[in-house]
Amino acid sequence: MEYMNQIIQGDCELVLQQIPDASVDLIFTSPPYADQRKSTYGGVKADDYVKWFLPKTEQFLRVLKPTGTFILNIKERVVNGERHTYVIDLILKMREQGWLWTEEFIWHKKNSYPGKWPNRFRDSWERLLQFNKQKKFNMYQEAVMVPVGDWAQDRLANLSETDKTRDVSKVGSGFGKNISNWLNREMVYPDNVIHMATECGNRNHSAAFPTDLPSWFINLFTQWGDVVLDPFIGSGTTAAAAIALGRKFVGIDISSEYCQLARERISGIQIQLLSPRSSQGAQDQHGNSRPE
Numbered sequence: 001m002e003y004m005n006q007i008i009q010g011d012c013e014l015v016l017q018q019i020p021d022a023s024v025d026l027i028f029t030s031p032p033y034a035d036q037r038k039s040t041y042g043g044v045k046a047d048d049y050v051k052w053f054l055p056k057t058e059q060f061l062r063v064l065k066p067t068g069t070f071i072l073n074i075k076e077r078v079v080n081g082e083r084h085t086y087v088i089d090l091i092l093k094m095r096e097q098g099w100l101w102t103e104e105f106i107w108h109k110k111n112s113y114p115g116k117w118p119n120r121f122r123d124s125w126e127r128l129l130q131f132n133k134q135k136k137f138n139m140y141q142e143a144v145m146v147p148v149g150d151w152a153q154d155r156l157a158n159l160s161e162t163d164k165t166r167d168v169s170k171v172g173s174g175f176g177k178n179i180s181n182w183l184n185r186e187m188v189y190p191d192n193v194i195h196m197a198t199e200c201g202n203r204n205h206s207a208a209f210p211t212d213l214p215s216w217f218i219n220l221f222t223q224w225g226d227v228v229l230d231p232f233i234g235s236g237t238t239a240a241a242a243i244a245l246g247r248k249f250v251g252i253d254i255s256s257e258y259c260q261l262a263r264e265r266i267s268g269i270q271i272q273l274l275s276p277r278s279s280q281g282a283q284d285q286h287g288n289s290r291p292e
């Protein structure tokens with residue numbers, strides 16, 4: 001089966017069985033949320049979610065390279081007045097499957113709708129769970145550095161004596177910081193909260209995430225020419241981001257309609273990248289030139 005740079009229609013659990021072991025550098029995906037969107041593409045009951053998902057993560061584990069990363073965009077929904085525990089249960093089961101739960105990023109949705117609920121406030125964040133196969137994985141932190149911004153003026157203006165020396169962690173984590181090291185720097189490493197507006201242009205898919213979201217993780221965990229897999233590709237956002245950044249992609253969706261949508265979307269981007277103007281001297285964030 002031809003799978004590289006393709007949008008493949010089918011159940012990802014089955015399609016992935018045809019993809020070789022250790023062939024993918026990054027898996028970035030947002031699966032259907034439990035029960036949530038039954039009317040559009042069939043939800044899975046919250047109580048059944050882990051059972052439904054685990055055979056898929058087993059395939060993800062197999063196709064991911066040892067140095068690769070899996071980022072799972074997910075958020076537990078409210079069932080009978082409380083947050084369901086399927087995400088927590090899933091993390092525990094995935095650890096049993098062999099995954100390391102390395103990190104959790106938060107996607108803060110800057111433009112969430114205002115609203116009033118009797119016992120909670122509006123939901124304005126989602127989890128981006130990071131899983132790895134081993135402790136040492138590829139990570140290109142320089143690719144996502146951010147301007148130091150206002151923090152520098154406020155925090156660095158009044159440095160204490162502790163700030164000027166190495167402040168050994170008070171919680172015994174073994175990490176310390178010397179804040180004055182960051183004086184006069186224009187760029188710093190970001191934190192693990194990503195502030196990004198949701199996609200307003202809808203893209204004919206009810207659950208599309210903004211292109212900047214996969215782009216950020218593609219930059220962080222892959223290099224030019226690496227392979228990015230989204231097993232629930234929907235409208236093709238992850239593939240679009242991968243192509244624009246010069247990465248290869250594999251996209252899978254169970255819906256033929258969404259596959260068609262994704263193919264149409266990325267065909268434009270491929271043409272854009274292949275145009276003579278964009279291929280001249282193109283460089284990625286690591287300074288590597290685009291291979292011809």
Ligand SMILES: C[S@@+](CC[C@H](N)C(=O)[O-])C[C@H]1O[C@@H](n2cnc3c(N)ncnc32)[C@H](O)[C@@H]1O
Nearest residue numbers: 011012032207208209232234235237253254255
């Ligand atoms: C949350 S949406 C993904 C949206 C996508 N991130 C985007 O930006 O458009 C989840 C997608 O998973 C697809 N899906 C559901 N079950 C699937 C399965 N077993 N295998 C592959 N795709 C599936 C749905 O058709 C849906 O498009």
